[in-house]
Amino acid sequence: MLVTYHKHWQHYSRGSGYLNQLYGYLNSQFIHKQQHSEADINYGGFGIELQEQLLEIGALALDIWKRVMVEPLKENLAQLLLEEMEKDRRDGNVRQSIIHSVINSLVHVDEYKKKSPLKLYEDVFEVKFLRETGEYYHREALQLLDDCTCSEYMDKVIQRLDDEDMRSRKFLHPSSYCKVTKECEQKMVADHLAFLHSECRNMVAKEKRHDMSNLYRLLCPISKGLDIFVQDVKEHIKQEGLTAVASLKGDSVPSQFVESLLEVHAKYSDLITEVFKGDQHFIGALDKAFAAVINHRSNFKSNCRSPELVAKYCDSLLKKTAKGMSETEIDDKLSQSITIFRYLDDKDIYQRFYARMLAKRLIYTQFHSMDAEESMINRLKQACGYEFTNKLHRMFTDMSISSDLNSKFSDFCKEDSTDLGINFSILVLQAGAWPIGQNNLPTFAIPQELEKSVRMFEVFYGRHFNGRKLTWMHSFCNAELKLTYLKRPYIVTLGTFHMALLLPFNSSHSVSFRDLVDISRLPEKELLKQVQVLLDAKIIVSNESTATMDGVFSLNLEYTNKRTKFKIITSVQRETPQEVEQTMSNVDEDRKMYVQAAIVRTMKARKVLKHNALIQEVISQSRARFAPSISMIKKCIETLIDKQYIERSSTSTDEYSYIA
Known part of the structure; x- marks a missing residue:
């Protein structure tokens, strides 16, 4: 029957095409002008049924074929087509051109319709084919689950999906491709998620890239199908990261720490790109895992050492002692260190340590290259903004100004015909920019060999900058x-x-x-x-x-x-340990002031705010620099109440008001 139908359809459709061309003038000059617009048909502007429309000659011929041939034979045609598709799944020995032609005829006879041109194709064939396909792959999945391991099951399911997709493209209208794939995925993947999820942790732990790639391909189209997989990948990366930095020893702990983490990060970045096609769900899992590793604390009360270690790693690269590396290698390593830096919660601690180490490099001329120093600060500026690097930039400005001052001082001595007797150079540093404490400076009597130079410079500086006070940091x-x-x-x-x-x-x-x-x-x-x-x-x-x-x-x-x-x-x-302790103490003080400023800023804008809303707003504002604890925020709120910046609302103890 399919062969006969195909043969007569080919003759009829070809003939109707010729006839439509022959009556082209009639179509364009009379019939086309009598037809209503698509908007009228879609929205019922004239209340006219489609059957009452005047049809072009070709469309009329197709409508006759539909009424005379398709409508009486549609049940038989559908059944025969389904049998042929079933046969194609078993052995592939079918007459492709005939099946495609018969299915295409169901589309072709209604293609002149502007509204629902695929309705006949969908009602006669597609709905039944999708139902039959679902039943077939339901049985197939149950059989494979009995016979195969998870790895084998995924391989075979992917093969079945590829085969069915190819079959759709051989026989069906393009509108059916996605529907068929979705039906297959539902019966072979979505209905068996528990089985696939049960193997996630094992294949992730053993890093079976082929299996993970297959699982990703199968779960990706399924709603929430990736959730458990992503979580297992995140936990695995976190564990690998913690293991990599768990037992670091020796003098090179900062280098070991950063380079071990960079190695782990590069490994799993490549894995996500290769296996998961750079999927944002897995990139997010990598970010969360590394944030957990880098900000890990051995116990709740201890400080996280990561900011200090990353700062020391940068210091080791920027010092003159960084031997055996070219400028390009140093620049690459510094650039890579920003990858770790971005995950730090306590960026303010990093900034404190980095500033102190930078000060020593500049004061004692221990830097490897000023270009490398400036390049690193620009990277930090891009990552955290101008405020984060403001003091660092001012330190560089001081170095440049000091160089000019030395030249001018030398000229001043020559004009005064003064011979200092020694080579004398100075650094004039802004007290607010440099992390150098001016408190508790020891008393010191400078040697007489230096007295003349110090006195002359004070005279020179006083003439150029009247009113400024110099404090000598001997x-x-x-x-x-x-x-x-x-x-x-x-x-x-x-x-x-x-x-x-x-x-x-x-x-x-x-x-x-x-x-x-x-x-x-x-x-x-x-x-x-x-x-x-x-x-x-x-x-x-x-x-x-x-x-x-x-x-x-x-x-x-x-x-x-x-x-x-x-x-x-x-x-x-x-x-010294005392320096580290002092740095952490300074960070705590800075944080308290930052949190208090954030509270005042927020309350000034909002006037009245609930306790929890205020805490969330402060956390949000502080996130770029550090993660403030709830207890710190509460203490700062109490401090500001004592200072009469804010007060508790008279109507609610859970609400604060700004005092203008």
Whole structure:
């Protein structure tokens, strides 16, 4: 029957096409003008049924075929077509051109209709085909579940989906492609989600890329099908990240920490790109997992060390000591460090540590390259905005201004015909920009060799900047001394305090601790620390093994060093636990002020606000810098109530009002 129908349909459709061309003038000049517009047909403008419309000759011929041939035979045609499709699924031995032609005729006879041109095709064939397809793949899925493992099941389901998609494209109208695929996915995937989800964790843990790729392809079209899969991937990445940084030891912990995490991040970024086609659900899982790893605390009360470690990693790259790496390699590593930086909750802690380390690099000229320094600050600015890097930019400005001041001071001395007798350069730093404490500065009497230079600079600076006050930070100063009393000359770079302790040996073979106190005016406790540094460096020797107040010191005339130029690291240049503790204390104070400012800003704008709404608003405003605790916000609210910036509402204890 299908063969006969196909043969006669081919003749009839071809003939109707010729006839339509023959009567083209009639169609265009009479029939077309009598037809109503699409809007009239769709919205019933004239209340005219479609059967009452005048049809073009070709459309009339197709309508006759539909009434005379299709309507009486539609049940038989549908049944025969379904049998042929079933046969194609079994062995593929069907007459493709005939089946396609018969199915296409159901579309073709109604194609002249402007409203619902596919209704006949859908009613006669598509609905029944979709129902039969669903039943077939329901049976197929049950059989595969009995015979296959999860991995094998996914392979076979994907093969069935591909086969059915190809079958749709061979035989069906394009409008059916998605419907067929959706029906197959429902019966073979959506109806068996529990089975597929049960294997998620195992294949993720073993990182079976082929299986994960198959599972992703199957679950992606299913509503909420990926939820459990995404969660398992997130937990796996989190566990891998925590394992990578769990047992770091040695002096290079910052480098190990950052590079281990970057390695894990790169690995799973590639996996998500390759296996999950860069799906945003899995990118989000990667971000959440890394945020959890990087901000992990060993216990609730301890601080997260990640901001400090990332800052130290950047410091190690930007220092002169970063040997064996080209400028390009350093720049690449710094750029990669921003990947980890973006996940930090406590970016303000990072900023504090980074600023302190930057200050030391600039003051002691330990930086590898000023271009690299500026490039890194620009990256931080892009990540967090201008406010985050404002003080860092001001530090660079001070360095540039100081360079100009040194040139002008040199010209000033020449004009005054003053010979300082030494090479003298200064750094004039803004107190508000540099993380250098001015409190508790030790008393210090500068050596007479420096008095003239210091006095001349104060005169010069006072003339150029009237009203500004200079505070000399001698503990941060460096000096170069030439040691000429040894077998060969050495040039040593050391702190100003150390220089002041060595200069008295120009006129005396030995100096007592009490003499050094009188000469330097340093507090005894501070002086003991500075003398001990010189003893440890073996520049001087003592009658005691350690620096004591009763000690007598003399130059070590047997001192040798492989290098003719060397440095004695001062205590200021070394990082101490006290510095770390002070940094964290400063961060806490900054946070309290930031939260208080956020509360006042919010209340000034809102006037009246509920307690929970205020807390959420403050958290939202602070998120870019740090994650404030609820307890901190509550304490800041109480502080502002005491300061009379806000008050509790008279009508509700859970509401605050702004005091204008």
